[in-house]
Amino acid sequence: MSTPQVFNAGPPIGVGGSHPTVTLVEASTFCLSDQLGDIHPGTAQGLFFRDARVLSRWELRVDGQRAEQLTVLTPEAFAARFVLRMPPRPGLADSTLLIVRRRMIGEGMKEMISIHNLGREDTAVSLSLHVDADFADLFAVKDGRGHPGGAETSVSGHELHIADHTDPGRGLIVSGTGEPIVAPGALNWRAVVPARGQWQTRVLAEPVIAHRRVPLACDEGSPGHRMRAWRETATDLSSTDPGLAHILRHTESDLGALRIEDGGDGLSAYVAAGAPWFMTLFGRDSLLTSWMSLLLDRDLAVGTLRQLAKLQGTTVDPLTEEEPGRIMHEMRRGPAGHQILGGNVYYGSVDATPLFVMLLGECRRWGAEEQVVRELLPAADAALSWIDHFGDADHDGLVEYHRKTDRGLANQGWKDSFDGINDAEGQVAQAPIALCEVQGYVYAARMARAEIAEADGETMLAERLRQQAAEGKRLFTEAFWMPERGWFAVALDRDKRQMDALTSNIAHLLWTGIVDDEHAAEIVRRLADPDMDCGFGLRTLSASMGAFNPMSYHNGSVWPHDTAIAVAGLMRYRRIPGAIALAERLSEGLMDAALAFDGRPPELFCGFDRDQFHSPVPYPTSCSPQAWASAAPLLLVRSMLGLDVDVPRGRLELSPKLPQRWGRLMLTDLRLGQHTLSIEAEGEAMKVHGLPQDWTLID
Template identity: 30%
Template sequence: MKEEIVKEEFHISSEAVNTDEVNMVLNYSNTFAVFDRSGNIRPYGKMVQGIYHNGTRFINKLVLHIDGEKPLLLSGSIKEGNSIYWVDLTNPNVKKCTIPENSLHIERHQFVRESAFYEEIKILQYEPENCAFDLTLDFAGDFRDIFEIRGIERKVKTNNAYPIYHDEYFETTYLGLDGVERSFEVHFQSDVEYTLAKNRAIFSVNLTPKKVATIHYCIHFLTGKEKKEAISYFEAKALNQLELKQSKTLFSDIKTSNAQFNHWLYRSEKDFISLLSHTDYGKYPYAGVPWYNTAFGRDGIIAAMEILWINPEITKGVLLFLAANQAIDLVPEKDAEPGKILHEARNGEMANTGEIPFKQYYGTIDATPLFIMLAGMYYNRTADLELIKHIWPNIIAAINWIDEYGDIDGDGFVEYIHKSENGLTNQGWKDSFDSIMHESNQLADPPIALCEVQSYVYGAKVQAAKLALKLGHQELSLKLFNEAAVLKVNFNENFWDEELSCFVLALDGHKKPCRVKSSNAGHCLFTEIADPDKAIILAETLLDLDMFSGWGVRTLSSQSGRYNPMSYHNGSIWPHDNALIAYGLSKYGLQKHVLKIMESIFDASLFIELQRVPELYCGFERRKGIGPTAYPVACSPQAWSVGAVFMLLQSCLRIDINSINKTITFDRIILPDYLNEIRLIDLKLGNEKCSLIINRSKYDNVAFNILQKPDNWEIVIN
């Protein structure tokens, strides 16, 4: 998905994770934690485990021992809507006691919240005699930038972190090369006596049978000279539970007759909420944990598109945030041009010093037209004309960028070539250095016109034309409609390949087509730039054996010379990619193809821990009784992956919520075999709501039961 350039400078090294371990993830806005299943963080060099804040790993060691021994893991799971990691442990033989192993029950309850980490440890003894032992917690911090963890070797010497010793708490401080001081403080609240020795807390535990001993502590992560008021574990937990309760109103409630599908919906909703960051402009979905826990333009837009029909509030926050961060000036080292939409923003040490170019970086070719598309889709869903008026100057600036900067050679197609010396070479959603190639396997020369980008530009001009007409700009509206019509004709003539039965991946800088079958072509469906006859042929191509593995549509045909099912973009399977393809297929009424994609991703989710569909998985052919093969450094959770289920369901239902006309339309829906009933409760229609039940009836027809709807709204069933 993200920062890879020629020589793979920004590639995420497979050494960044220990693939033999299962890591557990907690996240809250700018802070996230990666543990082993016991709730520990062990300093395995550059391994991903740790607690991170604002792009920096503050904590790289957090280890619990009983008299120097590692407790035995019973179970570990994420509970309460993704907010708490709950671990059950027991004891090995304890040297200071005569009690046998498996006599102690040790519970660890961990969560992150607003620049802090909290843990509760509860110890209960089941043997009849008393027991005394030392429980120790070891802490350490390395303050490494996340790009170091990803595998980038720094060419500068960094400062050392240094501890500051206090009687009641730990403190460790690091002065970055960017001049920013970062520190963490560990504060304890315990009914067990303890002493502090350097970065070790030693708790003298004296247990009587069936009486619980409890330890609480919190770690505050501080940047600059900020100081945070410490709140207790119970206060922080109560605030988390309150937010969790409030977050239930963000999404319309969807329940089905299939318990496993319901769990997928539940997990996806909670993961999506956990990735939301509170900005000055509203909520914004961060891209994913661990590598992309920050704002990305393309990711935020597509994630918002996926959930727009059930959660329009997020889209409003995305539009306002991206409008506020739209490029104003021409800054080649940032790949910034007036009107261009942000690619990503970072605030870690390496971004601040310029060692990486991503502090505020605009090297994306597609976020700008997607921004315009999202604005049009949002207005159709909400009729919120005030927001459209507010960001209309940003929409005009984005349209001007398409015409003045996007179309580099004036041929009517939008191309990219990076200007930043150390920026991204490829600037579509497949931005690996080797992701755009010819059938000969030769990499394409820039400037490169991707097929899906032309689709987005077409969609952007259609949506902008509709908005312009609504705002009274008839001349501009007509101009945009005409430009979109011309683009559609030229695109179908220049990008369609009869022999491939597919749109070519791209045109290179010499206007030579990259005659490769890829999933990019599927993105030419949901804007309806593809001629209907070509869409039908393309649907068959995308679901043929070389493109469809059984777990979804591959990013690249297995017949391609650069196909590798274990690659990032050249043969892997991305759930968001499949959701967009399914959404496009539904636009042409190709519902059997939609169902096949839906079923493949759902089936894959059943083999994945927590049903948390990751950023991507490998593109190996489906094997009976074996789940999809994991990609070792995939983000999980990731916003546009956990959002995929909602767009897939929307594609099956062919539901269109039009607040302008006040209609909810279901157009020839087909339910998959495993969903006999779908309950859509509290669909937001402005300040009102709609609820209904959809049932499969005889002969694969569907029946509707409308529970509530506003009097001035109409439900249309075709």
């Protein structure tokens, strides 16, 4: 019998089988269908609400037939319009029946089905919507397993009621206008559509939780209203380059839809990791996404920090890997959460804890209110305590991970697949494992907390933290640098042996600032090698390494967030020869890749060389929209602007090196503390509007 695995570990199954998939997302709800709008049983498609599939079948038939696709329009991440036609009748060249399915998801799903008669005679039509629900847990769907319980169906007037056998309090109610004839498994209509006229029905799919119907929000609570309200407070980013403008519009829409609100105060919204499988809070993913998104919305980072602080570890639990001060890895609310994770929250992440402290320091620099920083400081100090004690279990000055039971993640950094950490020959590392980038995160976390302490007049604490950071940097350099190879080892294994593979992880070290200039120059040269830069971004593993496979999840693919962090690191070390040129090349390659995916960069794509395939090759089960992939263009923009902010000191650094093709870039209503600025930049030229008189502009 195989051991159940933690959810976020390696690639999931495909979602659509032979059917291209349309993904809609709104907060913790998402819907996967084919391009006709149908949800097919026996696939991973469905409507998912609170980590359970509440619709496993949703198939429309007109006169007993499937419609034909004309197009799919997705104006927002939570809405779609499926434009279809009936197949032409025998002997006729054209169809006269147009079918439009307008779908919106929220806490449930609403679909307006319209039939337009373009002919000159009235037309009789029979319409059937076949509906079923299996209430399968997200884990089971992702792994391709069925739901053991099944469902019970009943009819009440014009409503179809479906109840979960294993949890009678969980269910779904489907209703429609137009007086449908409801039978177990289907809603049926018969209609006469007048010549040059139309007929329509509105169908609602409303989840039932704890025996209570969850109505689809309308007016102020609707997804559209929430999106508009958020856009009014977010920075407006635009460009004269149509391609970049298209990407930025997708970024804004996707991140807005991935926001989950908790408390209604605007400061408690946090970001879900992404669709389809990560529509919940993830420590690492949500923290990195929030960092990248500061340019767009600082409050998203504050809400993410607050939510993670609420869930911060307080006790020792080997099953969930909770430890005092540890920041969680993932949270689940589905029926199998306890079975798979050991609880609703699993803590098996080695990097979320230092990233929490890093993000708090950055939020303060970007103008988070002082009372918010004060509120979160105890959580940051508890996180640093976890780093010192539980993170460094063998007291060698480095942070390692080793899962506590056979249910936990074997790899607990961002490359969390079973073979994600290996040496140059391809041999997999054995735990305990110390990852190179984690040491960089710890260094940056201590430096961030020291800056806060110094601003508060706690000079002794600031000095102690800086000394710890300096000592950690020295130990890291001694243990990880490989002079004969010219790069840092990706990790140390259980025997403290250097795992000498050349990976994208070393670019994260530049982002954190832990690298000396002499070593940074070597790293820039290595990252610029064609074995690393495939032309569409940075490969996760060099093509010269033993485990390289451009179709691998972590051993040769390209992850947009990873490349964006590399660009941010290169621009931090822009004084190093070649760093700016490589940052621009990686940025342009990744933007080209994003445009090939219609402006929405996926979670990852294959790392084939651009000379081999002129368009990026999709990774079969890549998730989209994925939060940190959606946010990657924002970090590229910030990095190429050379934008750094220190609101408490009244400092704005801006030294743009924008690629020529980006044209003129405009940031309007950029909120920094109590101030609102606007920035225009093109090439190396810039204009800043609204800069307070007592601020210093550094270029």
